[in-house]
Amino acid sequence: MEKQYAGKTIQVNEEGYLKNFSEWTPEVGEEIAKENNITLGARHWDVLKYLQGEFKAELPISIRKIGKSNVVDIKEFYALFPQGPLKTASKIAGIPKPASCL
Amino acid sequence: MSEYNGEIKKMMIILSKATLENVYAAFVLANGARMEGIEAEIFFTFFGLEAVHKKKLEHLHVATVGNPAMHMPTMLGGLPGMEALATSMMKKEMERIDMPDVHEFLDILTASGVKLWACKLAMDMFHYKKEDLYEGVDDVITVGDFYKQGSVLGTHMLFV
Structure with missing residues (x-):
């Protein structure tokens, strides 16, 4: 699938996750966030x-790790990205859908 | 009338046992719901209460007797120390796959907005007081109260 974000044509899968992280820009992130009814502020960024850093380092991402990241605690994570925080945040960050059950 | 598309909006999980495998099943299901944007509540009843009892929640065991998936003869499973051995083996495996222990898992659940309810009848039966319970437990309620909590379109109930 292709989608138009920030004036660019971006490859996404059927759930809307970017296929190539290299196509991501902060403007693309802003527009995906808007689609998910989120206006990005400093804490979102x-x-x-953090998520993009973990992805680039090829580290697995889970809610438990995020809680221990010293970047955000779980409560705030849910407040920032209310509907399915890890999935939504991953989509906005341009990284694949997390595969973990935790 | 708006059409209901079958979407799951809320998971109401009843935990009636305190064997480690059941407790984790309930917790993973509740956490997994929240991660999908689905509401989740857990009702701790009968032995399930031990999963939120301050003095007991750190000492839950795997069941080695009456559990065919343990691939262990029942007689052997009943020997002293067997449950502790199986439990420590399971805990090691859980740590390896980044599974939190029971207390940390409860912290994750409450931070994620999962509601935790203790069953009033079981509390009375075991002579437990609210102060005996993990501080994140929302309240001690009746079955009727729990059903009321689940009176939303798209609610599913699960007995573990």
Whole structure:
């Protein structure tokens, strides 16, 4: 599938996750966030940058790790991204859907 | 009338046992619901109360007797120390897959907005007081109260 974000044509899968992280830009992130009814603030960006860092380092991402990340606690994570926080945040960050059950 | 598309909106999980495998099943299901944007509540009843009893929740065991999936003869499973051995083996495996212990898991659940309810009848039966319970337990309620909590379109109830 293709979608238009920030004036660019971006490859996404059927659930809306970017296929290539290299196509992600902060503007693309802003527009995906808007689609999910989220207006990104400084705290959102802290979390998104953390997730992208973990992804680039090829580390598994889970809610438990996020809680221990010193970037955000679980309560705030849910407040920032209310509907399915890890999935939504991953989508906005341009990284694949997390595969963990935890 | 709006059409209901079958979407799961809320998971109401009843935990009636305190064997480690059942407690984890309930917790993983509740956490998994929240991660999908689905509401989740757990009702702790009968032995399930031990999973939120301050003095007991750190000492839950795997059942080695009456559990065919343990692949262990029942007689052997009943020997002293067997449950402790199986439990420590299971805990090691859980740590390996990044599974939190019971107390940390409760912290994750409450931070994620999962409501935790203790069954009033079982509390009375075991002579437990609210102060005996994990501080994140929302309240001690009746079955009727629990059903009321689940009176929303798209609610599913699960007995573990």
